[in-house]
Amino acid sequence: MILRLERRSQRSTLMAFxxxxxxxxxxxxxxxxxxxxxxFDPGKALYIYxxxxxxxxxxxxxxxxxxxxxxxxxxxxAVCYTAxxxxxxxxGQLTMGALVGASIPIYFPDWQSPLVLLxxxxxxxxxxxxxxxxxxxxxxxxSANEILTSLMLVYVAQLLLDWLIRGAWxxxxxxxxxxxxxxxxxxxIPPLGxxxxxxxxxxxxxxxxxxxxxxGRTLRGFEIRVIGTSPRAGSFAGFKGKRVVLxxxxxxxxxxxxxxxxxxxGPSGQLxxxxxxxxxxxxxxxxxxxxxxxxxxxxxxxxxxxxxxxxEAVQVELxxxxxxxxxxxxxxxxxxxxxxxxxxxxIRLVSPGR
Amino acid sequence: xxxxxxxxxxxxxxxxxxYILEARNIVKLFGDLRAxxxxxxxxxxxxxHALLGENGAGKSTLVKIIYGALQPTSGQVFWQGAPxxxxxxxxxxxxxxxxxxxxxxxxxxxxxxxxxxxxxKGERDLKALAGRIETVSADYGxxxxxxxxxxxxxxxxxxxxxxxxxxxxxxxxxxxxEPTAVLTPQEADQLFVTLERLAxxxxxxxxxxxxxxxxxxxxxxxxxxxxxxxxxxVDPQQExxxxxxxxxxxxxxxxxxxxxxxxxxxxxxxxxGLSMPTDDPFxxxxxxxxxxxxxxxxxxxxxxxxNGQSELFDAISxxxxxxxxxxxxxxxxxxxxxxxxxxxxxxxxxxxxxxLGHAAIADLPLSENLVLTHHAVxxxxxxxxxxNRGAARDVMARVAEHYxxxxxxxxxxASALSGGNLQKFVVGxxxxxxxGILVVHQPTWGVDAxxxxxxxxxxxDMARSGSAVLMIxxxxxxxxxxxxxxxxxxxxxxxxxYPAAELSPERIGLLMAGTHEKAGRDAERGAEA
Numbered sequence: 001m002i003l004r005l006e007r008r009s010q011r012s013t014l015m016a017f018x019x020x021x022x023x024x025x026x027x028x029x030x031x032x033x034x035x036x037x038x039x040f041d042p043g044k045a046l047y048i049y050x051x052x053x054x055x056x057x058x059x060x061x062x063x064x065x066x067x068x069x070x071x072x073x074x075x076x077x078a079v080c081y082t083a084x085x086x087x088x089x090x091x092g093q094l095t096m097g098a099l100v101g102a103s104i105p106i107y108f109p110d111w112q113s114p115l116v117l118l119x120x121x122x123x124x125x126x127x128x129x130x131x132x133x134x135x136x137x138x139x140x141x142x143s144a145n146e147i148l149t150s151l152m153l154v155y156v157a158q159l160l161l162d163w164l165i166r167g168a169w170x171x172x173x174x175x176x177x178x179x180x181x182x183x184x185x186x187x188x189i190p191p192l193g194x195x196x197x198x199x200x201x202x203x204x205x206x207x208x209x210x211x212x213x214x215x216g217r218t219l220r221g222f223e224i225r226v227i228g229t230s231p232r233a234g235s236f237a238g239f240k241g242k243r244v245v246l247x248x249x250x251x252x253x254x255x256x257x258x259x260x261x262x263x264x265x266g267p268s269g270q271l272x273x274x275x276x277x278x279x280x281x282x283x284x285x286x287x288x289x290x291x292x293x294x295x296x297x298x299x300x301x302x303x304x305x306x307x308x309x310x311x312e313a314v315q316v317e318l319x320x321x322x323x324x325x326x327x328x329x330x331x332x333x334x335x336x337x338x339x340x341x342x343x344x345x346x347i348r349l350v351s352p353g354r
Numbered sequence: 355x356x357x358x359x360x361x362x363x364x365x366x367x368x369x370x371x372x373y374i375l376e377a378r379n380i381v382k383l384f385g386d387l388r389a390x391x392x393x394x395x396x397x398x399x400x401x402x403h404a405l406l407g408e409n410g411a412g413k414s415t416l417v418k419i420i421y422g423a424l425q426p427t428s429g430q431v432f433w434q435g436a437p438x439x440x441x442x443x444x445x446x447x448x449x450x451x452x453x454x455x456x457x458x459x460x461x462x463x464x465x466x467x468x469x470x471x472x473x474x475k476g477e478r479d480l481k482a483l484a485g486r487i488e489t490v491s492a493d494y495g496x497x498x499x500x501x502x503x504x505x506x507x508x509x510x511x512x513x514x515x516x517x518x519x520x521x522x523x524x525x526x527x528x529x530x531x532e533p534t535a536v537l538t539p540q541e542a543d544q545l546f547v548t549l550e551r552l553a554x555x556x557x558x559x560x561x562x563x564x565x566x567x568x569x570x571x572x573x574x575x576x577x578x579x580x581x582x583x584x585x586x587x588v589d590p591q592q593e594x595x596x597x598x599x600x601x602x603x604x605x606x607x608x609x610x611x612x613x614x615x616x617x618x619x620x621x622x623x624x625x626x627g628l629s630m631p632t633d634d635p636f637x638x639x640x641x642x643x644x645x646x647x648x649x650x651x652x653x654x655x656x657x658x659x660x661n662g663q664s665e666l667f668d669a670i671s672x673x674x675x676x677x678x679x680x681x682x683x684x685x686x687x688x689x690x691x692x693x694x695x696x697x698x699x700x701x702x703x704x705x706x707x708x709x710l711g712h713a714a715i716a717d718l719p720l721s722e723n724l725v726l727t728h729h730a731v732x733x734x735x736x737x738x739x740x741x742n743r744g745a746a747r748d749v750m751a752r753v754a755e756h757y758x759x760x761x762x763x764x765x766x767x768a769s770a771l772s773g774g775n776l777q778k779f780v781v782g783x784x785x786x787x788x789x790g791i792l793v794v795h796q797p798t799w800g801v802d803a804x805x806x807x808x809x810x811x812x813x814x815d816m817a818r819s820g821s822a823v824l825m826i827x828x829x830x831x832x833x834x835x836x837x838x839x840x841x842x843x844x845x846x847x848x849x850x851x852y853p854a855a856e857l858s859p860e861r862i863g864l865l866m867a868g869t870h871e872k873a874g875r876d877a878e879r880g881a882e883a
Contacts (some may be wrong), residue, residue: 011717011767219729219739226726230715235673236706237726238695 005345013340020289020296022342023335024303030331040318048317049310049328063194063305065267068277069259070092071204071301074286075211075253075294082215082292083228085248089135089150090256092157093128097257098264098275099161100127105187106169106271116186120261128257129250131157136249140242146249154280162273169271180271183304189266200262204301207255212294224248256280277308285333304329327339372435374399375420375527376559377453380429382415386410389415390426392580397527397558397575402549404569404590405562406602407579413562416579417529420560424445441713444475450840452520453529458512462505468499470519481849491518496546517548527562533659534568538658539863543742546572555650565831566595576604602803619649620795622822623670623702623790628690630669630676638662641668643848645841647791647822648700652813653851655826662846664707667795670824671704672697684791695730703727703789705781707796707826709773713780716769716855720761721838724783731787749786757782758808774805781809785816792816795826810836830859842866 031049032042053059073090078088103122104116134153162178172179189198194213215221227244234241260280264271286304290296311325336342373396382390390412397403399763407413419425420431420438430437433449440446443453460469467484474483484500491498493567496514504512513533520528530549549559563569570590578586578601628643640662647653654675657663658820668674670682672694681690684700694704704727706712714723724746729736734745747765754761759779761771765811781797795812798806814836817823826843827833833840834854841851842865849865 079604122473217740219725219736219741222725222729222741226715228716228720230711232708233715236671236704236712237693238693238698238730271448 002350004348004350007345010344012343016291019339019342020291020300020336021066023289023332023339026097026335026339027328027332030335034324034327035320037322040320043322045314045318046311048313049324050306053306053309058195059309061197063302064201065308066308067305068201068204069263069276070113070283070286070304071298072200072259072262073252073256073280073283074290074297074301075207076255076291077283077287078290078292078294078297079211079215079224080248081228081287083224083244083248084138085136085228085245086147087132087135087150087249087252088147088226088284089132089152090252090283091276091278092150092154093132093253093256093334094260094280095154095157095161095262096131096260096331097124097128097253098260098271099147099157099164100124100257101261102180102183102271105183112185112187114186115164117189117265120187121258124257124261125254126257128260129140129254132249132256133246136246139245141289146245149251154194161271161275166274170268178273179209182270183265184229184269187265188269189262190243196267198262198266200259200266203258203262205298208294208298215294220247256283282308282329285329285336288333289336306334307332307346308330360783371664372399373397373432374434376432376435377416378418378430378432379818380416380431381427382412382424383427385733388582390419390429391598392554393429393579393582393584395577397560399526399556400553401557401575402553402559404573404576405560405579406566406569406576406598409774411579411602413579415532417453417560417562418530420446421529428862447523449637449645450524450526451529452523452525452527454516454520454531454533456531456533458516460504460512460515461787462503464504465500465513466502466504466507467500469504469515470522473519483615486522487518492617493520493552494518495544496548499832505543509658510537513545517545521552525557527560529562531562533561534563534565536557538866539859542568566598569598570595588727599803604693619820619822620686621648623647623793623824624686625670626680626683627678628669628676628681630665630674632665638846640844641666645824645848645851646819647824649790649820649822650769650817651838652817652823652825652836653841654765654833654854655824655841655843655848656830656862657826657828657843659828661843663795663828663843663865665846666843666848667704667706667793668839669701669828670793671706698727698730701790703784703787703792705792705794705797707799709776709780710768714776717820719765719767720754720771721757721765723779724750727783728787733787753779753782753786756786757812758805774801777801778805778809781812785812788819789821791822791824792826793826796828797825798827798829798832806832810848830862834859837842845854 005262028046032046035045053063073094077087077090101120104111104120104123109119130336131153135146135149137151139146165180166178169180171177171179189200191198223234223239224244226237227241229238231241260275263275282304286297286300289303290298290300307325307328311322314320314324317324357626373670375691378394380393381388393412395416405413405417415424416873419426420440420444422445425441432438432684437451440449463470467480467487471483483573485550487500491514496518498511498514498518504515533545539543546808553559555737561569561573570593573590576588576590576598578588578598579586580602588598590598623646624741625643625645628640631638632862638661639702643666645653655663655666669676672689672692675692676682676690679688683689684697684702687700689697689700710716714726721743725735725741733749734742735749736742751763753759757778759771759774759775759782763770769780778796781794784792792813794813797809801809808830813823813825825833825837837854838856839851840857840862842849842862844866
């Protein structure tokens with residue numbers, strides 16, 4: 001008997017829904033095997049990893065804090081990938097947004113006004129969007145592959161941040177640690193309640209709603225979907241591929257930049273050498289796990305946030321390296337892409353020879 | 355005809371009356387669809403046998419079974435009287451079955467010899483092969499230069515490569531799938547001579563075609579399929595084209611009502627000195643094209659595929675804009691530099707050649723495919739940048755009803771429709787707007803006779819109601835059926851548009867071969883013929 005993939009005549013709506021669940025199930029099964037191989041009780045390890053983060057108010061709050069940037073970046077990337085525009089550099093756009101936004105409190109440490117926060121957010125968005133416009137321009141003008149250019153620009157942004165933070169922007173009273181001054185007052189995003197959850201979580205929800213509306217109801221969203229599936233039909237419809245490339249890059253860059261400035265003006269409260277624990281890359285998984293659908297991205301963002309928490313938890317409780325987080329995230333992306341095949345194809349068992 | 359026998363075992367094995375190939379009770383199921391339902395086919399050596407039928411009649415399925423690309427659900431194939439299982443095309447070639455496909459599988463960037471070497475097993479000595487190619491092609495009247503790059507060759511020459519490739523394997527049975535679809539009448543004549551010569555040498559030929567006149571002229575026997583079943587086995591010499599057509603489609607095709615073709619209306623579409631370079635190395639540059647299409651008439655652009663038709667369509671639709679605004683005028687307004695959206699707003703509508711991937715998107719439902727071309731023109735489908743899905747579905751339903759688009763869901767994805775139904779949809783989508791100017795490219799390509807007649811009637815009705823219709827087509831029957839005037843495109847140059855009544859197919863054939871291009875070439879052509 002051999003397995004054969006047969007093309008379906010229509011996309012399977014059922015499989016489009018089941019595929020991410022199947023991928024999550026397979027990820028858990030492979031994760032269990034990994035824990036056994038490491039010599040741990042798989043049931044206990046998976047419990048600590050995926051369930052325990054949801055059992056205390058503190059850790060649920062922490063999940064929200066981590067889900068917000070993942071969702072913000074994830075919806076932007078979902079729009080890009082729908083248009084067949086491969087922005088891999090959200091991490092760099094996030095860093096650039098954080099850096100540009102943080103320049104205000106660093107250069108004007110004594111300026112206190114609601115305007116400061118507003119300006120920081122606007123600059124964060126602008127920083128991310130303009131930085132993302134670079135690979136878009138290179139693609140439109142020189143046909144440069146955006147996967148390479150956007151990825152390489154991540155390191156440009158990170159090294160620029162490193163250079164500033166160890167040089168001109170270093171806190172003079174910071175005992176030579178590579179970090180900026182601490183932000184305070186209107187330089188910090190106000191928390192919701194007394195925990196660590198801040199307004200950034202609301203931005204994420206608003207972004208999901210706006211992008212869902214744009215993609216589903218507007219001509220702009222339709223244009224993005226059409227260019228993504230069939231550029232030739234798109235040009236017949238009168239849509240301009242280059243305009244879509246620029247729009248998608250700047251939209252996702254703006255959202256990544258917003259996530260970046262929310263990170264430094266929120267939980268961190270200062271600029272440090274690493275703005276995020278790889279949110280910009282993890283958001284790629286969020287976008288795919290969420291079926292490139294804004295609502296799906298919302299749930300995927302929460303799930304991936306839990307995986308960050310779980311990685312820390314198994315490190316503390318079982319002494320397993322928190323690299324397991326990346327292993328889990330990697331397996332999840334790999335399996336979701338594999339399971340997506342089932343939307344268009346069905347598996348048939350056939351006996352050889354006939 | 356030459357009777358010289360080149361293959362020594364011919365005649366001895368294939369005694370007269372014995373079949374070289376026989377297929378009995380062939381059934382092929384695809385899910386619930388009976389693509390082949392109890393079909394018999396038999397060929398004698400030296401016979402040219404026609405396989406006739408509309409699109410979807412099951413011809414391709416049957417041929418793929420014989421060539422080993424598909425396995426029958428039940429039924430048996432006999433080769434020289436012995437039952438055989440042909441498990442793949444390589445096995446078919448080993449038996450001595452060769453096939454020339456409608457769509458060639460050639461590498462543009464390689465030479466003729468290299469392409470043929472790729473298809474032949476264990477062919478290492480390219481120099482010797484080039485020699486054999488030259489001998490065989492000269493022998494059979496199919497001149498080929500072994501060292502020529504495929505990219506530089508015409509479609510007719512590319513087909514010769516495929517035929518010569520089969521001949522090098524010394525086939526006992528040669529299958530040709532619609533071989534003349536891409537040929538000029540003169541090239542087709544040349545192919546017929548080759549086929550008759552082959553048959554004279556004892557090779558059996560299975561000839562698939564829609565063109566009944568050809569079949570009558572060339573074939574000794576014909577098997578006719580309809581909806582997967584065998585409907586008749588006839589001698590085409592004894593039949594008229596009309597009686598053959600009747601077998602194929604079951605009912606008589608509705609005669610076309612074309613009314614009076616007197617076009618004295620205002621010029622709605624004007625091309626003046628339209629030139630456009632190509633950035634595609636395999637594309638065709640347009641050279642100073644002039645054409646006027648008036649209100650009330652159908653003008654056809656005839657020509658063999660790949661002579662600039664797609665480029666001409668893109669230039670008129672605005673998918674590619676020209677440098678000069680005056681090169682294209684719609685209803686008198688210069689719009690050579692305008693986008694396709696702006697041109698649609700000037701009451702023009704366009705139907706490109708490719709249904710899927712250009713006119714429509716496979717994965718999108720029909721209602722969204724409607725938005726593709728309707729978003730630009732003033733109706734309720736898109737307002738203030740918002741898509742009104744209800745309105746889109748209503749218009750889609752109206753188009754589907756009026757243009758007889760058969761679908762099994764209310765709003766299926768475009769890929770779920772058959773070719774003919776999708777074509778009716780993409781044509782109906784534009785006609786529903788009642789455009790003043792309609793440009794269509796290959797409006798009935800790959801569509802069954804019933805749907806084709808319906809689409810052609812719609813185009814004629816459109817013109818008679820005062821629109822200007824420009825049809826780019828490679829189907830001469832279609833062109834003579836509905837065109838009031840005919841121009842011919844060849845290597846990016848367009849001839850003058852002549853009244854249809856003044857042109858014979860032979861004259862068009864000469865124009866297709868490029869006699870109008872440059873005066874100097876006329877002599878050259880004459881010498882060749």
